[in-house]
Amino acid sequence: MNPAFENITSLRAKLAARDITPTEVIEALRARCTQVEPSVSAFNHLDWDTALREAATADASLPLGGVPIAIKDVIAVKGQPCTCSSKILKGHTAVYDAGVIERLRSLGAVPVGRCNMDEFAMGSSTENSADGPTRNPWDTSRIPGGSSGGSAACVAAHEAIASLGSDTGGSIRQPAALCGCVGLKPTYGRVSRYGLVAFASSLDQIGPFTKTVRDAATLLGAISGRDPRDCTSLDQPVPDYTASLEQGVKGLRIGVPKEYFIEGMDKDVEQTTRQALDQLAKLGAELVDISLPHTNYALSSYYIIAPAEASANLARFDGVRYGARVPDGKDVLDVYSRTRALGFGNEVKRRIILGTYVLSSGYYDAYYLRAQKVRTLIRKDFEEAWKKCDIIATPTTPTPAFKLGEKTGDPIQMYLSDVFTIAVNMAGLCGLSLPCGFVQRDSTDLPLGLQFIGKAFDEATLLRASHAYEQSTEWHTRRPVL
Amino acid sequence: MNVEYVAKLARIDLSAQEIETYQNQLGSVLEHMDAIASLNLDGIEPTAHASPVFNVLRKDEIKPSLPVEDALSNAPKKANDLILMPKIVE
Numbered sequence: 001m002n003p004a005f006e007n008i009t010s011l012r013a014k015l016a017a018r019d020i021t022p023t024e025v026i027e028a029l030r031a032r033c034t035q036v037e038p039s040v041s042a043f044n045h046l047d048w049d050t051a052l053r054e055a056a057t058a059d060a061s062l063p064l065g066g067v068p069i070a071i072k073d074v075i076a077v078k079g080q081p082c083t084c085s086s087k088i089l090k091g092h093t094a095v096y097d098a099g100v101i102e103r104l105r106s107l108g109a110v111p112v113g114r115c116n117m118d119e120f121a122m123g124s125s126t127e128n129s130a131d132g133p134t135r136n137p138w139d140t141s142r143i144p145g146g147s148s149g150g151s152a153a154c155v156a157a158h159e160a161i162a163s164l165g166s167d168t169g170g171s172i173r174q175p176a177a178l179c180g181c182v183g184l185k186p187t188y189g190r191v192s193r194y195g196l197v198a199f200a201s202s203l204d205q206i207g208p209f210t211k212t213v214r215d216a217a218t219l220l221g222a223i224s225g226r227d228p229r230d231c232t233s234l235d236q237p238v239p240d241y242t243a244s245l246e247q248g249v250k251g252l253r254i255g256v257p258k259e260y261f262i263e264g265m266d267k268d269v270e271q272t273t274r275q276a277l278d279q280l281a282k283l284g285a286e287l288v289d290i291s292l293p294h295t296n297y298a299l300s301s302y303y304i305i306a307p308a309e310a311s312a313n314l315a316r317f318d319g320v321r322y323g324a325r326v327p328d329g330k331d332v333l334d335v336y337s338r339t340r341a342l343g344f345g346n347e348v349k350r351r352i353i354l355g356t357y358v359l360s361s362g363y364y365d366a367y368y369l370r371a372q373k374v375r376t377l378i379r380k381d382f383e384e385a386w387k388k389c390d391i392i393a394t395p396t397t398p399t400p401a402f403k404l405g406e407k408t409g410d411p412i413q414m415y416l417s418d419v420f421t422i423a424v425n426m427a428g429l430c431g432l433s434l435p436c437g438f439v440q441r442d443s444t445d446l447p448l449g450l451q452f453i454g455k456a457f458d459e460a461t462l463l464r465a466s467h468a469y470e471q472s473t474e475w476h477t478r479r480p481v482l
Numbered sequence: 483m484n485v486e487y488v489a490k491l492a493r494i495d496l497s498a499q500e501i502e503t504y505q506n507q508l509g510s511v512l513e514h515m516d517a518i519a520s521l522n523l524d525g526i527e528p529t530a531h532a533s534p535v536f537n538v539l540r541k542d543e544i545k546p547s548l549p550v551e552d553a554l555s556n557a558p559k560k561a562n563d564l565i566l567m568p569k570i571v572e
Contacts, residue, residue, distance in 0.1 A: 092556050093555065093556060095548060095552040095553070095555055095556070096548065096552075188531070188532045188533055189532075189533045189535075201531075202530060202531035202532070228540060231535070231538035231540075232531070232533050232535070232538075234533065234534075234535065296517070297517060297518050297521065299514075300514055300515045300516075300517040300518050301518055303511065303514070303515065304515055304518075311492060315493075318493070319558060320558075320565060320567060321556070321557055321565055322556035322557060322558070323556070323558070324558065325558035325559065329568050330568065331568050331569075331570070332567060332568060332570055333493070334568075335567065335568060336493040337490075337493050337494060337495035338495050340492075340493055340494045340495070341494050341495040341496065341497075344494065346500075349489075349494055349496070349500070349504070350504055350507060350508060350511075352492050352494065353483075353485060353488050353489055353492055353494070353504060353508065354508055354511060354512075356488050356491050356492040357483050357488045357508075358515075360488065360491065366519070367515065369528055370518050370519070370521075370523060371518065372528030372529055372530060373523040373526040373527070373528050373529075374518050374521065374523070375528070375529040376526050376527055376528060376529040377521075377523075377526065379529060379532065411507050411510075411511055412510060412511060412514055415511075415514075426532075427532060428531070428532020428533065429532075456532070
């Protein structure tokens with residue numbers, strides 16, 4: 001088989017048995033990218049020489065020895081560009097490895113490629129990229145989701161074995177759903193964000209995109225754990241997530257929140273999700289009706305909190321220490337204001353202005369403080385729900401992938417595509433999306449995702465339920481025609 | 483919201499066209515935000531983040547840090563191990 005079509009688990013078996021070398025794997029990915037990258041555009045940057053050099057010295061006896069992992073262009077890899085798909089960081093080279101990259105390297109993995117994204121992770125379609133949009137491998141006239149659209153598309157298109165992305169309000173799960181791969185947002189504090197360019201610090205997490213649930217378990221185990229350089233990463237034990245995968249869902253109580261199945265929702269999404277729930281019931285899970293009453297307020301409070309934090313985090317991009325700078329600034333203020341005007345794209349400017357506004361004197365209490373109180377209510381909703389169920393299942397997205405350009409003129413319509421994923425970040429829980437079926441649009445099959453939501457630091461249950469469902473279906477074996 | 487004024491606070495030099503566009507777009511975004519205005523939030527504590535840790539301290543030890551040349555390698559303008567900017571004080 002073409003090594004590009006392998007997953008981490010199958011590839012590792014071949015690498016360990018010396019049936020294939022790490023160099024041959026990189027060459028296979030290069031050939032695949034040459035073939036399909038012109039139509040997908042998943043990467044901002046591909047440096048095959050470095051990848052080949054690192055593969056040549058990769059220790060195939062290590063747990064991830066010789067496995068290439070594609071990296072979202074927001075996570076620092078020493079010596080590689082790190083642009084966050086922004087003009088303001090054009091030409092910027094990372095001078096250190098992120099915590100997750102150190103961990104991957106120590107296990108023998110090789111970081112390959114910089115995945116396209118919405119600028120500074122702000123967006124749901126990867127159209128807000130200074131490098132141009134990424135396209136959905138199932139239908140290249142459609143968006144791959146976002147903000148980690150490149151990370152999702154490269155795995156779905158088999159230009160990568162697996163990848164890392166980041167998720168602040170759905171930026172891993174939503175593109176995973178729309179591209180038909182597995183995407184996992186770990187619990188807040190599970191994975192170090194050292195070396196992740198910050199967007200909204202109380203919400204951001206790094207997580208894997210993979211072809212199978214087992215691979216997600218492997219990659220999560222590889223990147224998890226306390227890192228003293230990210231003081232929000234917690235000193236919680238990291239279990240072997242692959243060990244409990246086969247335990248099945250018999251007797252598992254799966255909560256089905258009524259607020260995620262509302263009148264007027266996309267019929268195909270509803271039907272596909274219901275079928276997945278039936279399948280879980282057949283496998284022995286117990287479906288429990290639950291309510292998360294403040295679901296409707298999650299989106300509004302998120303779009304106060306995330307821009308507020310972003311406006312503070314992005315203050316560092318001022319043209320002084322790194323990144324672009326206007327060459328003819330009259331004075332310091334002129335350098336700041338014109339550099340930021342030229343360097344940031346529309347959505348980033350909108351969110352910085354919105355964030356500055358909700359934090360400004362006279363509006364802080366009405367917006368930011370209220371939003372933080374709503375966050376408390378959202379957390380309490382989940383605490384109540386956990387009394388009745390072990391895990392929650394919902395659709396990942398309200399619709400399948402939409403067309404490029406369809407929502408770029410209307411921020412609210414774009415924001416609504418994250419309506420099912422945001423509460424997980426607000427409550428700091430873990431969430432996973434995996435393929436649960438296909439629907440036809442313009443006579444093309446498009447994937448949909450099922451989202452599981454787990455208790456804080458209970459990724460093991462999330463993965464176990466996902467694995468049981470995945471193994472009882474064939475969705476994960478389908479490939480887009482490119 | 484006065485977009486022109488807030489953009490000044492945020493140090494972004496917007497064009498007249500941008501001000502007009504954002505004024506409209508952010509107006510409707512703020513209308514959407516008003517969904518939470520009607521909630522009764524009396525006595526609810528705010529949540530800043532979901533992590534159960536506060537005031538994480540570390541030992542005050544000297545450790546290797548980025549070499550100066552690495553730290554300055556991405557600076558747009560530099561000389562003598564310093565970053566150059568337009569003069570602030572006349």
